[in-house]
Amino acid sequence: MTAPTVPLRPLRPSYDHIVVGAGSGGAAVTRRLVDAGADVLLIEAGPSGIGVADIEEPARWVALPRGPYDWGYDYAPGPQIDGRVIGIPRGRVLGGSSAINALMWYRGHPLDYDAWEADGAEGWAFRDVLPYFKRCEDWEGGETAYRGAGGPLRIERSHDPHPLADALIAGAGALGVPIIEDPNGRDNEGAAYANLNMSGGRRWCSARGYLWPVLDRLNLTVLTDCQALDLGFEGSRCVSVRHVRNGTTAETRASGGIVLALGAIDTPRLLMMSGIGDPGELKRLGLPVRLGLPGVGQNLQDHPLIRAVNFRSKRPLGPVRDNGGGSMVNWKTDAGLPQANVHAFPIQGLSAEDALADRYDLSGDVFAVGTGLMRSRSRGYLRLLSGKPGGAVEIQPNFLAEQGDMDDLVAAVDFVMEMAGTRAYADWFEGFAAPDRRLGRSEAGTFIRRGCSTFFHSCGTCKMGKDPLAVVDARLRVLGIEGLRIADASVIPVIPSCNTHAPVTMIGERAADFILESR
Numbered sequence: 001m002t003a004p005t006v007p008l009r010p011l012r013p014s015y016d017h018i019v020v021g022a023g024s025g026g027a028a029v030t031r032r033l034v035d036a037g038a039d040v041l042l043i044e045a046g047p048s049g050i051g052v053a054d055i056e057e058p059a060r061w062v063a064l065p066r067g068p069y070d071w072g073y074d075y076a077p078g079p080q081i082d083g084r085v086i087g088i089p090r091g092r093v094l095g096g097s098s099a100i101n102a103l104m105w106y107r108g109h110p111l112d113y114d115a116w117e118a119d120g121a122e123g124w125a126f127r128d129v130l131p132y133f134k135r136c137e138d139w140e141g142g143e144t145a146y147r148g149a150g151g152p153l154r155i156e157r158s159h160d161p162h163p164l165a166d167a168l169i170a171g172a173g174a175l176g177v178p179i180i181e182d183p184n185g186r187d188n189e190g191a192a193y194a195n196l197n198m199s200g201g202r203r204w205c206s207a208r209g210y211l212w213p214v215l216d217r218l219n220l221t222v223l224t225d226c227q228a229l230d231l232g233f234e235g236s237r238c239v240s241v242r243h244v245r246n247g248t249t250a251e252t253r254a255s256g257g258i259v260l261a262l263g264a265i266d267t268p269r270l271l272m273m274s275g276i277g278d279p280g281e282l283k284r285l286g287l288p289v290r291l292g293l294p295g296v297g298q299n300l301q302d303h304p305l306i307r308a309v310n311f312r313s314k315r316p317l318g319p320v321r322d323n324g325g326g327s328m329v330n331w332k333t334d335a336g337l338p339q340a341n342v343h344a345f346p347i348q349g350l351s352a353e354d355a356l357a358d359r360y361d362l363s364g365d366v367f368a369v370g371t372g373l374m375r376s377r378s379r380g381y382l383r384l385l386s387g388k389p390g391g392a393v394e395i396q397p398n399f400l401a402e403q404g405d406m407d408d409l410v411a412a413v414d415f416v417m418e419m420a421g422t423r424a425y426a427d428w429f430e431g432f433a434a435p436d437r438r439l440g441r442s443e444a445g446t447f448i449r450r451g452c453s454t455f456f457h458s459c460g461t462c463k464m465g466k467d468p469l470a471v472v473d474a475r476l477r478v479l480g481i482e483g484l485r486i487a488d489a490s491v492i493p494v495i496p497s498c499n500t501h502a503p504v505t506m507i508g509e510r511a512a513d514f515i516l517e518s519r
Contacts, residue, residue, distance in 0.1 A: 023096020026261030028508025165326030
């Protein structure tokens with residue numbers, strides 16, 4: 001596909017629909033509305049990112065956090081992680097976080113979505129969402145009962161995996177974990193080659209799949225480098241977005257409705273800046289109270305990642321292949337669990353949080369395995385520290401606040417260290433690096449607190465449901481407001497056991513259907 005340019009079109013006073021945020025959810029809903037003939041304005045705070053080598057080349061994604069295409073957010077320190085600050089990359093570019101992430105495409109376990117319905121999100125059980133997952137996909141293996149073909153997002157496995165990707169699969173198998181063909185099939189427990197959003201050695205992000213083919217459509221206007229400031233209302237209906245671009249502020253109306261897809265941090269921020277949120281918080285910030293919704297900014301969830309278990313290598317690793325990984329394993333820390341709860345992946349080089357790198361010798365040839373918790377229990381919050389546009393925000397995931405999360409991670413680290421000693425790693429493993437030996441339980445806890453990072457899966461801050469913290473209903477409409485929906489990770493009520501790109505894309509697909517059905 002030839003890289004396009006974003007046409008420069010004059011901004012009109014009104015459109016059928018305005019979508020704010022061009023990430024996984026926003027790109028999907030925009031494409032489906034445009035295909036249906038609606039006149040759409042898409043507002044994105046970041047640049048187009050088209051033709052940027054660091055975005056397009058999978059192995060270079062590690063250079064993107066803290067760069068010009070990342071919002072640069074941090075998780076607040078907490079006692080469970082030894083008072084450290086953890087960076088939380090969030091994409092600020094067409095494609096959103098799908099343009100700066102590690103290219104992983106997973107939808108988790110069917111039970112994840114049954115849990116959404118059990119939590120009050122009626123109509124979001126796995127049987128309901130599977131058709132939308134399939135609609136997203138152009139899976140290299142073709143259409144099956146669980147996979148889609150011909151959709152906007154190309155998904156492939158490595159054509160030449162690194163030997164460390166092979167070793168992880170064989171090593172997990174040696175410890176009794178099943179080896180599976182497709183982790184996006186009936187069950188995600190097992191070791192397999194990674195599903196990657198890439199083709200021809202290039203990243204296939206949401207912008208490429210959903211937006212590039214329609215940028216020349218006259219019923220789509222895309223504003224990049226444009227920051228949404230707040231929302232406008234007439235009575236109980238949301239009718240406009242106020243935004244600034246190149247120092248010029250404008251207010252643009254939408255006759256059919258507005259969709260927020262800014263993600264789990266900036267969607268609740270925009271709602272609060274518009275007077276929607278917990279009344280006490282809004283008053284503290286000096287913001288008007290338009291609608292009291294105490295769940296805005298609550299229920300924050302993410303998957304804790306231990307970065308990472310490092311090993312000395314018998315030989316040089318060679319050039320980085322694919323996204324620097326290439327395979328994955330999901331397994332259970334207790335055989336009696338209904339689904340896999342922990343995850344690991346290979347890293348073609350060293351990987352360590354500063355608190356670990358400062359304590360261990362990581363010189364020479366080193367490879368690593370990242371491991372983390374996919375069934376995390378801990379919940380956090382997001383709160384604004386300023387009522388001014390772009391003001392400071394406190395984002396607290398409360399990593400490791402639940403003892404069960406620590407228990408599972410201790411087991412996961414021990415599994416990874418045992419796996420490196422299997423025959424599968426005989427050509428690579430020369431000894432432990434970080435940690436430098438097998439650990440007892442107390443030592444493992446210290447290692448985990450120092451190495452705790454994030455999978456970048458922030459979600460849940462505008463949850464879908466019926467309980468007191470619900471912000472949207474099961475058709476993604478903001479409660480108490482007409483003409484306003486949310487289509488991003490913030491609506492997720494219970495974090496699924498996977499990377500969030502796939503479920504958020506599915507949410508965007510469903511949001512478009514809800515909008516079109518209501519016309």
